[in-house]
Amino acid sequence: MSRGFFRIVVLLLLAALGGAAALWWPTETRRINRMFEQLAADASFRPAEGNLSRLAKVQAIANRFTPDATIRFETLGVSEREVTGRDEIRGVAMLSQNLAQGLEVKIFDQDVTFGTQPGTARVNLTATAMSGKQEAFNAQEFLFQLVKREGKWFIQSAETVKTLRH
């Protein structure tokens, strides 16, 4: 094997290692992104999913919010609605479990910005929800305000953002 070839292999390996480190090194942004990925997974369920599993997911969703969290939701065909506190959030999450065909929530294009006060952040993202083959809502933009408490990020407020000014 020529020396040139060996050098290229070593360079490619180093580049791959650097890329892997850049991709998986645990930063605050990555922790927040992972939290939202888990939130989307908890909001999703299969039609055949058991009640215990569903209850655990509902609880997990509520626990990602602060006790006084607020959600303001307005989307196509749904007038503005506000939900406050973990109990109400749990109730809404329970309601979504009534969809007979299950629900698949996906999130895209998270943009994390850290606040000037330490332990605060805002996240813009786009979410889609599919129930069976029907879209539960179009691609919807959201804005989340987060706070860090005891080393863990919690959602303090969430609201839908209109992509088009109507």
Place this chain on the structure above:
Amino acid sequence: METTDTPFEPPRRAPWWQIVAVGRNPKVTAIRLLVLVALVVFGFRYVVLPIRVTGISMEPTYPNGKKLYINELSLWRHPPQRGDILAIRTTGIHNLLLKRVIALPGEHVRIVRGQVLIDGEPLEEPYLHNPAPWNWPKDKAEEVMGPDEFLMIGDNRTMRVDEHEFGAAKRSKLVGRVLGGGAR
């Protein structure tokens, strides 16, 4: 005079597995590969964006499930024109809205019983089929587009006005035209 014979050395051939894996010249192959990867990544990120239509808001022009390509360079030289079908970004480019340009910056718009009026003049829209009698805006006489705003509406206006996502998009939200011009 003394001469020395240098023994003839045939050029060293790379083993067959190396030729199969990385070609006769690994350096050239590596450079080609890097250039190709860069071109593909750049091309599919900044030039041509493949999308699949989800939903019915652009029917009958683009039915649900249709695959399209967005030309991201198309708005560089030619600003959006009325009738263009454009992709609009959300928080990124993984989910785009696909709508038609109805009104341009600075124009006054209203919709009366399904008829779009631009600065008081009716707009001819041959791409519409059985539009519902929309009245918009609801709380004022007309909507004025901002200096960098475009009114974007889908071609399927058979549903109620509050069931169709439309509105003004800022120029910075516009990604590009549908490749192939977009049906007019």
